[in-house]
Amino acid sequence: MDINDFKKQSEKSYGIALAKQNALEKAKSKMIMAYEGHLFLANAETINLVKTLSELHTSPFYILDTNDNPVEIADPKILLEKLITKNQEVLNTYHETYKQFATLR
Amino acid sequence: MTTGVMMYCFNTEFYRYDKIAAKTIPLVKKNLGVEVTLVTNMETYKLLPPLGFVNYILIDHETGNQIDRKPWHNLDRHRAYNLSPYDTTILLDLDYFCFTDHLLTYANTNEDFLIHDKVYDITGKDSYEFRNNSIIPMLWATVIVFKKTDRAKKIFDMVKYIKENYGYFCSLYRIDFKNFRNDYAFAIALHQMDGMVPTKKIPVSLPTLPAQAKVVKFDQESIVWEMEDKTGIVYDTDVHVIDKGVAHV
Numbered sequence: 001m002d003i004n005d006f007k008k009q010s011e012k013s014y015g016i017a018l019a020k021q022n023a024l025e026k027a028k029s030k031m032i033m034a035y036e037g038h039l040f041l042a043n044a045e046t047i048n049l050v051k052t053l054s055e056l057h058t059s060p061f062y063i064l065d066t067n068d069n070p071v072e073i074a075d076p077k078i079l080l081e082k083l084i085t086k087n088q089e090v091l092n093t094y095h096e097t098y099k100q101f102a103t104l105r
Numbered sequence: 106m107t108t109g110v111m112m113y114c115f116n117t118e119f120y121r122y123d124k125i126a127a128k129t130i131p132l133v134k135k136n137l138g139v140e141v142t143l144v145t146n147m148e149t150y151k152l153l154p155p156l157g158f159v160n161y162i163l164i165d166h167e168t169g170n171q172i173d174r175k176p177w178h179n180l181d182r183h184r185a186y187n188l189s190p191y192d193t194t195i196l197l198d199l200d201y202f203c204f205t206d207h208l209l210t211y212a213n214t215n216e217d218f219l220i221h222d223k224v225y226d227i228t229g230k231d232s233y234e235f236r237n238n239s240i241i242p243m244l245w246a247t248v249i250v251f252k253k254t255d256r257a258k259k260i261f262d263m264v265k266y267i268k269e270n271y272g273y274f275c276s277l278y279r280i281d282f283k284n285f286r287n288d289y290a291f292a293i294a295l296h297q298m299d300g301m302v303p304t305k306k307i308p309v310s311l312p313t314l315p316a317q318a319k320v321v322k323f324d325q326e327s328i329v330w331e332m333e334d335k336t337g338i339v340y341d342t343d344v345h346v347i348d349k350g351v352a353h354v
Contacts, residue, residue, distance in 0.1 A: 011335065018229040018337065025225055026342045029207065029309040037215035039308060065218065067305035 008090055016101050027094040033086045038065035042086035050080050108212050109140040109191035109220050115166050115178035116149045123152040124352035125199050130156050132203045135325065137195070139209075144188055162188055170285045182246065182287045186253070186261035196249040200346045202328060207343060208248065211307060217254040220291060221245040225310035226330055227339060232315040239280040239283070239289065241296055242303075244289035245311045247345045256298070263294035274287060278339060314339065316347040323354045 031042045040046055046063075053061045054076035062070045074080055114122045126143065133156065135143055142160040145153070150163060167180040182229050185196050188212045193212045197203070202295050222244050224233045235243045251257040267274050274293050275283060282289065295304065314320070314330055320338075322329035327340035328351075 013228075013337065015337075018227075021229060022158070022227055022337075022339075022342070025310065025312065029342065030205075032207075032210055032309055034210045034213035039210070039214055039216070041308065047291075066308040069215075080178075 020098070020101055023097045023101060024093055027090050030090045030093075031086060032066070033082065035082060037064075038069060038070065038071045039067065040079075040083065042083045042090070043068055047080065047083050050076055050083060054080060106192045106207075107140075107190070108193040108195070109142055109160075109189070110137060110195045110197055111142045111185055111189050111191070112197050113179075113181065113185075114143055114149055114153075114199050117176045117178065119175045120252055120349045121152070121352045122199055123149050123154075125349070127154050127156065127262065128351070129199060129202055130159060131195070131249075132325065136203050136206050137209060138206070139195070140191070142161075142190060142334070143190075144185075146231075149337065150273045164188075168189065172284055177284065179287055180268060182284060183261050183265040183290075185249075186251070186258050189253075191253075193250065193252050198247040198253065198345065200231040200349070200351065201247055201345055202339075202344050204326070204341060205343055208250070209249045216250070217252040217257045218260055218295075219250040219307050220249060220295070221309075221311040222306035223310040227310050227312050227314055227328070227344060228318050228335075228337065230315070230317075232317070233313065238282065239278050241278045241280075241289070241292050243288050243291040244295065245307065245345075246291045248307070249291070251306075260291070260294050260298055263298055264290045267293050311345055312339075312342055314347060318348060318354050320346060320348050320351040323351065 021022070029050050033040055033042050049063060050073065059076060060072045060074045062072055112126070112130070114126045116122050130141055140160065142162060144162045144164060146340050147163055150161060164181065166178050167348070168176065168178065170177045170180055185194065193209050195212055222242060224245055226232045268285060271285050278293060280289050314328070317330040318330040321326055321331050327338055327346060328346065329336065329338050
């Protein structure tokens with residue numbers, strides 16, 4: 001390997017790192033969803049919270065939206081379903097993109 | 106309840122914003138599927154290509170502001186509240202390329218005023234760091250989602266007041282940029298209207314392509330950019346493009 005190869009490898013790595021970073025940022029952005037007039041992030045934390053409260057607490061219960069407003073959740077089943085659908089839809093897309101990076105290295 | 110997009114478009118002797126509008130408005134119509142209102146002047150209106158159904162509001166824009174010693178017609182943003190015909194308005198900078206329907210999520214909430222407080226440089230260079238340029242965190246007035254409420258009206262009225270007394274507010278908040286910037290005007294207005302305490306904003310960052318990145322290709326699905334011998338592509342995500350050369354790609 002000469003210096004030009006090192007340079008090429010470095011540029012290629014930069015490109016992959018940037019694409020990965022942008023894909024992750026895109027995924028995070030797409031995880032935001034609106035429900036009953038409030039914004040929620042369909043991430044593992046929200047899914048776990050709603051699932052736990054729905055199992056261990058009687059409905060309705062209250063959670064905070066992304067702007068820290070309290071929201072009454074009367075039907076956790078519907079919210080949970082929406083959160084999981086959104087989460088997996090986004091992560092599925094991210095996974096497809098991520099697979100391309102693995103082959104590029 | 107009506108929802109629509111509002112944009113401002115005023116050509117200058119240096120930049121052809123009508124050509125940027127010809128790229129971004131079809132994207133908004135295609136991906137958001139809502140009505141668009143373009144606030145412009147007669148001179149720019151005459152140069153705009155046919156864009157399908159668009160509401161045009163012709164105004165005499167205020168002049169006098171500059172950026173990099175070039176005219177910058179950004180002094181009328183505070184009028185958006187009164188000019189907007191919609192119950193919920195998605196107020197966008199003209200150089201915001203809307204490749205997704207994501208903004209509809211923000212229009213679908215009870216929040217009456219949403220704005221970004223975080224920016225994300227998609228070139229990975231972290232070009233935007235303004236912590237040392239003022240004692241107030243800057244907001245990004247590129248995307249504002251507002252409803253016709255009393256609070257939202259007060260915010261826009263406050264922006265007008267700040268614009269008229271910008272020198273004073275620059276000193277008060279020790280803002281380095283002496284030319285009028287809506288980003289700071291909205292930051293100050295929200296700071297004051299919300300009781301001088303930090304409040305929550307749009308929960309994700311504003312994806313931005315900085316001025317150093319030159320757009321070399323544009324189509325309805327993506328933007329290709331070049332910077333320092335590197336090339337990148339933006340697709341399936343909205344992006345705020347600073348390079349005004351995008352008008353001619």
